[in-house]
Amino acid sequence: MKIALLGYGKMGKAIEKVAEAKGHEIVYRVDLNNAFDFLPVSLQNVDVAIDFSMPTAAVDNILKCFEANVPIVIGTTGWYDQFDMIKDKCLNENQSVLYSSNFSIGVNIFYKVNKILAEIMKSHDYDVMINETHHTAKKDHPSGTALSLAKQIMNEIVKKEKIKDRLMFDNQTPSQSTKPNELLIESHREGDVMGDHTVRYENVIDIIEIKHSAKSRYGFARGALLAAEWLVGKKGIYTLDDILNF
């Protein structure tokens, strides 16, 4: 496949390595330095675009792919407030999008376990919270993965009506308590952590935790490439769930 990388940072470079090792060709790369040159016409001869850029750039990049009729796999998080507009446009204009807040297969197994655990815990008296830790350069919080986990939990545990987003620095003590109807997501920013997520249920008797830790970026890169290979030739809006068989 001929691939355009929209965003050529840590993830773009990891995807390039995995793609080239599989015999694909990177024919176009966009980062902050040449973003102003990027037009739909830049994507002629491209089979698929893969976007790991920035929350502020993602929607524009998707719209350019629509204009160029190029399928797009989108890993960038932090743009989901415009999801409905993108979904409508994608379906109305017969375009192709595959998005995921986390392209790691392991995290998608974790999503499945989270869903099953939440189904069990809805009839038990525990409080629940999410902890996420990422590198200090991460722009958005909570992480897209934490928000996906929260959505799954709130679908089952209806007393949790809204998210409480708390960004923590240097193990500080939280200044505000959490209300019973709030699902707390604590976001920590430390060093070069690739992505740790913990879901924690607690009552006076015990604690139940499930945790996923990414050991490198290659898990995300491999998943994104798998998604790109799958998306070419399809129309519509998809997630990784449409590919994975669990």
Ligand SMILES: NC(=O)c1ccc[n+]([C@@H]2O[C@H](COP(=O)([O-])OP(=O)(O)OC[C@H]3O[C@@H](n4cnc5c(N)ncnc54)[C@H](O)[C@@H]3O)[C@@H](O)[C@H]2O)c1
């Ligand atoms: N879904 C997943 O599995 C997953 C995994 C890891 C990271 N992410 C997300 O992917 C995004 C990128 O992550 P990263 O670690 O590579 O970040 P990064 O900061 O290393 O790279 C971002 C790149 O985007 C470029 N950029 C800036 N403006 C741009 C524009 N207008 N058009 C194109 N590129 C532009 C920057 O120059 C940089 O090269 C973030 O939103 C991150 O949260 C998602």
